[in-house]
Amino acid sequence: MMAEDTEERAAEEEKVEEVEEAAEVEEAPSEEQAEPQGAASETPEVDVYAVLRYCLALMIHQGWVHLGLRAAQGSTETKTDLPKAKIAIDTAALLYEQIKGVAAEDEKRAVDTELANLRINFAHRAGTA
Numbered sequence: 568m569m570a571e572d573t574e575e576r577a578a579e580e581e582k583v584e585e586v587e588e589a590a591e592v593e594e595a596p597s598e599e600q601a602e603p604q605g606a607a608s609e610t611p612e613v614d615v616y617a618v619l620r621y622c623l624a625l626m627i628h629q630g631w632v633h634l635g636l637r638a639a640q641g642s643t644e645t646k647t648d649l650p651k652a653k654i655a656i657d658t659a660a661l662l663y664e665q666i667k668g669v670a671a672e673d674e675k676r677a678v679d680t681e682l683a684n685l686r687i688n689f690a691h692r693a694g695t696a
Contacts, residue, residue, distance in 0.1 A: 619666045623678070626659035630685045634692055649693055656685045 631637035633655055635647030663678050670678070 616666055616669055619662050623659055623662040623666070626655045626662060627678075627681050627685065629655040630659060630689075634685070634688050636688060647692065649689070652685075652689055652692075656682070656689060659685070 628637070630652055632639045632645075633648045633652035635645045638645050660682055663682065667675065
């Protein structure tokens with residue numbers, strides 16, 4: 568049973584990493600986008616979809632943390648808080664709806680699977696609480 572949980576957690580962490588990788592923003596502008604010498608520095612335009620993907624990855628992670636299935640960053644112990652888990656899962660679903668139209672098929676599959684796993688684990692935890 569413990570081996571299955573460890574394998575399941577590893578697979579879940581890999582999925583979150585895939586979602587986080589999809590949310591990465593380009594760090595350096597191309598030569599065409601670079602500002603000319605002497606131009607006033609302006610705030611670069613933010614890609615709203617990258618921000619949504621980042622927030623989605625955070626909410627998915629928080630769902631797992633509050634389900635008590637993953638330790639919070641900087642901690643080794645887990646703690647179950649189902650009301651917070653529900654908020655994180657519901658918020659992740661709302662964020663996903665905003666990017667679904669522009670997401671690649673592999674990203675959609677990864678997020679759909681992640682949300683389904685969160686919901687199943689929430690139902691299991693809520694049933695035993």
